[in-house]
Amino acid sequence: MQLPATPPLDLTALFGGTRQRHWLEIGFGGGEHLVWQASHHPDVGLIGIEPFVNGVVSALGHIKTAGVANVRLWPEPAAALLDALPAGAFARVFVLFPDPWPKLRHHKRRFIQAANLDRLARLMAAGAELRVATDDPDYGHAILAGLLDHPGFAWLARRPADWRERPADWPPTRYEAKARAAGRNPMFLRFERRG
Numbered sequence: 001m002q003l004p005a006t007p008p009l010d011l012t013a014l015f016g017g018t019r020q021r022h023w024l025e026i027g028f029g030g031g032e033h034l035v036w037q038a039s040h041h042p043d044v045g046l047i048g049i050e051p052f053v054n055g056v057v058s059a060l061g062h063i064k065t066a067g068v069a070n071v072r073l074w075p076e077p078a079a080a081l082l083d084a085l086p087a088g089a090f091a092r093v094f095v096l097f098p099d100p101w102p103k104l105r106h107h108k109r110r111f112i113q114a115a116n117l118d119r120l121a122r123l124m125a126a127g128a129e130l131r132v133a134t135d136d137p138d139y140g141h142a143i144l145a146g147l148l149d150h151p152g153f154a155w156l157a158r159r160p161a162d163w164r165e166r167p168a169d170w171p172p173t174r175y176e177a178k179a180r181a182a183g184r185n186p187m188f189l190r191f192e193r194r195g
C-alpha cells in the first residue's frame with residue numbers, strides 16, 4: 001500500500017472495486033485476528049496496520065495460508081495512513097492490546113488518547129463499532145474515560161459480562177494468550193460511533 005499524492009486514499013480502488021464495506025485493525029501484532037476476520041468476512045476489505053516488521057512477516061504467512069485476498073497492509077506507524085483515509089469509510093475498527101506504556105512519563109505514547117480518538121471518530125461511519133482490548137487496568141480506565149468523554153462514541157456494555165468476556169466473533173490474539181498465561185484478565189470494550 002502507498003499513500004496517494006492527493007488524499008484521501010481511494011478504498012474502492014485499493015480493493016479492486018470488489019468490497020463494499022471496510023474494516024481497520026491498528027497494531028495487528030502477528031496478524032492472527034486480522035486474517036481470521038478476513039477469512040470469516042470475505043465481503044469486507046480489511047486494512048491492517050503494524051510497524052513491527054516481524055509482525056508483518058507473520059501476517060503475510062497467515063494471509064498466504066488462509067488464501068485471503070481482502071487484506072491490505074500498512075507496515076508503518078498508524079498516524080500518516082489514518083490522516084490519508086477517507087472520512088466515514090470504516091464500519092469496524094479494532095485496536096487490540098495497544099502497548100500500555102505503564103510509566104507515567106510514557107503515557108503520552110499510548111495510542112488511545114484524545115488526538116487518535118478524534119482520528120478514529122473521523123474515519124468511522126455512524127453506527128460503526130470500535131473494539132478495544134487491554135490487560136492493563138490503569139490503561140483500561142484511561143481508555144474508558146477517554147471514550148466516555150468523547151462525544152463521538154457510546155459504550156455498548158450493558159452488564160459486566162459485556163466487557164469481561166470476549167464475543168464469539170473476536171478470536172484471541174497472541175498478546176491475550178500471554179496476558180492470561182501471566183494471570184491477567186483482559187477488558188473487551190466495544191463502542192458505537194454515534195450518528
Ligand SMILES: C[S@@+](CC[C@H](N)C(=O)[O-])C[C@H]1O[C@@H](n2cnc3c(N)ncnc32)[C@H](O)[C@@H]1O
Pocket residue numbers: 026027028029030049050051052055076077078079095096097098099100173174175176
Ligand atoms: C502489545 S502489542 C499487541 C499486538 C496484537 N494486537 C495482539 O493483541 O497480539 C501492540 C502492537 O501495537 C503496535 N504498534 C505500536 N505503535 C503503533 C503505531 N503507532 N501504529 C500502529 N501499531 C503500533 C506494536 O508494534 C505491537 O505489535
